[in-house]
Amino acid sequence: MATYISPEGLEKxxxxxxxxxxxxxEEINAKIKEAKQFGDLSENSEYTEAxxxxxxxxxxxxxxxxxIRDAVIVSGSQKHGAIDVxxxxxxxxxxxxxxFTIVGVAEADPVNGFISNESPLAEAFIGRxxxxxxxxxxxxxxxxxxxxxxx
Numbered sequence: 182m183a184t185y186i187s188p189e190g191l192e193k194x195x196x197x198x199x200x201x202x203x204x205x206x207e208e209i210n211a212k213i214k215e216a217k218q219f220g221d222l223s224e225n226s227e228y229t230e231a232x233x234x235x236x237x238x239x240x241x242x243x244x245x246x247x248x249i250r251d252a253v254i255v256s257g258s259q260k261h262g263a264i265d266v267x268x269x270x271x272x273x274x275x276x277x278x279x280x281f282t283i284v285g286v287a288e289a290d291p292v293n294g295f296i297s298n299e300s301p302l303a304e305a306f307i308g309r310x311x312x313x314x315x316x317x318x319x320x321x322x323x324x325x326x327x328x329x330x331x332x
Contacts (some may be wrong), residue, residue: 194248305317310328
């Protein structure tokens with residue numbers, strides 16, 4: 182499955198992958214080695230904890246490798262002036278003016294205005310143009326947004 186991501190986001194994923202393969206692996210291996218010195222592994226909580234951390238780290242490495250392999254680089258360029266993944270938009274609603282950047286799931290950070298292309302809000306915006314109004318269904322009802330600008 183495609184991972185839509187900005188060039189900067191891809192670099193962050195690559196950095197995290199490299200850190201997990203080197204630094205984090207070494208730290209976990211050191212903890213496992215140290216925990217083995219405490220004796221009976223069946224009742225050794227330090228060993229169990231280190232092995233769980235190792236499993237989590239290896240799983241995250243697999244996830245990162247898959248996301249990097251399936252990466253589709255997006256930019257803010259618009260197709261015929263329409264909103265797409267990578268677009269930054271300014272909208273107005275009952276909540277005032279807001280700014281959103283539509284990103285892939287890997288970069289989503291709604292609190293800071295980076296909304297996933299798979300979110301209902303982003304799905305409502307994608308394909309729309311400046312000046313259009315969009316109605317989005319939210320848990321408390323519906324909110325109307327007016328698209329003021331697309332970058």
